[in-house]
Amino acid sequence: MALGEVRLDVxxxxxxxxxARIMVAGVASRGGFTLDALDDLRLAIDELCFALVxxxxxxxxxxxxxxxxxxxxxxxxxRFADLPKRGPVLSALxxxxxxxxxxxxxxxxxxxxxxxxxxRIAQVS
Amino acid sequence: xxxxxQDRAELQRLFREFAKSRDSALRDQLVSxxxxxxEHLARRLANRGEPVDDLIQVASLALLKAVERFDxxxxxxxxxxxxxxxxxxxxxxxxxxxxxxxxxxRIQELHLRMGTVIGELTQREGRSxxxxxxxxxxxxxxxxxxxxxxxxHAYRLASLDAPGATGDExxxxxxxxxxxxxxxxxEQRATLLPLLEHLAERERLIVHLRFFEGKTQSEIAGALxxxxxxxxxxxxxxxxxxxxxxxxxx
Numbered sequence: 001m002a003l004g005e006v007r008l009d010v011x012x013x014x015x016x017x018x019x020a021r022i023m024v025a026g027v028a029s030r031g032g033f034t035l036d037a038l039d040d041l042r043l044a045i046d047e048l049c050f051a052l053v054x055x056x057x058x059x060x061x062x063x064x065x066x067x068x069x070x071x072x073x074x075x076x077x078x079r080f081a082d083l084p085k086r087g088p089v090l091s092a093l094x095x096x097x098x099x100x101x102x103x104x105x106x107x108x109x110x111x112x113x114x115x116x117x118x119x120r121i122a123q124v125s
Numbered sequence: 126x127x128x129x130x131q132d133r134a135e136l137q138r139l140f141r142e143f144a145k146s147r148d149s150a151l152r153d154q155l156v157s158x159x160x161x162x163x164e165h166l167a168r169r170l171a172n173r174g175e176p177v178d179d180l181i182q183v184a185s186l187a188l189l190k191a192v193e194r195f196d197x198x199x200x201x202x203x204x205x206x207x208x209x210x211x212x213x214x215x216x217x218x219x220x221x222x223x224x225x226x227x228x229x230x231r232i233q234e235l236h237l238r239m240g241t242v243i244g245e246l247t248q249r250e251g252r253s254x255x256x257x258x259x260x261x262x263x264x265x266x267x268x269x270x271x272x273x274x275x276x277x278h279a280y281r282l283a284s285l286d287a288p289g290a291t292g293d294e295x296x297x298x299x300x301x302x303x304x305x306x307x308x309x310x311x312e313q314r315a316t317l318l319p320l321l322e323h324l325a326e327r328e329r330l331i332v333h334l335r336f337f338e339g340k341t342q343s344e345i346a347g348a349l350x351x352x353x354x355x356x357x358x359x360x361x362x363x364x365x366x367x368x369x370x371x372x373x374x375x
Contacts (some may be wrong), residue, residue: 025266035342036341036342094319097364
């Protein structure tokens, strides 16, 4: 059965990242990812969600997941009630983690923070 | 002369000396001299379901970090600098513990069983197993397996019994062998290397192997004689700690 899109809409707070991790792992496991790859995805989701939300802000975080040929694609979109005091940046630490654990990612951090990432099964060892 | 009897001027002198020498004996003296502050803050958060000894341990670790980061030239009182750090770590401890205890017992038990099963499957198949394979081997549902994988990721603070992050017990460099010259070519990695000093030795090695040498979690587990799930848990906790340190230093 085709999975299509799977969406999660939660408050923009780290306490809901666990739901995001479980959902991403659940969808990816249907795509045949191994445990190592699932852990990579979970680390990536943590980093990306944290990059968007930080320690938590008034707003919503929406994740959209799709199984694509040979991999998985995740999009995140955070909408906040107010503008950040200073623009968040993707830290060197986050860049190092993401560069290792996924095949491609893009983060746009402005008033409406967004990300897109792709991980392919072929990379799994 | 015992440090806890020294006056403020003497402590300031010790901090200045430590800032120059980074001598671990001096650091320990400074930690001892301020243990009263750590215990005081830990006891303020007692009676909330966590053993006082655990809270003092968390506060002590935070105190150690604060001593290492304190810059005496800024003219700030050490207690003013250290209190937010210690209280922040204590709050994080409560948050993480609360998050962990909500995991149902059946999932906790499955998580423990999975440690052995994943090792056996990895050895048999020569690769990291899938969730379906783990579910079949443990007679659990895939949903429960997914939840159990996540259950191991309570980002708790490192125990004080764990190897120290700094100081004399630091054979890490010898275990890692020669520094990869490619590291020097990467400005990003050069920025991150000092950050790793905040981790205990084993965690630092795991982060290095995963992110600097590109080893998979299963490969690291095999190399260090740990289970994949243990490596996964240590890696997730280490990254959470690194993120907290990076934020603190921003």
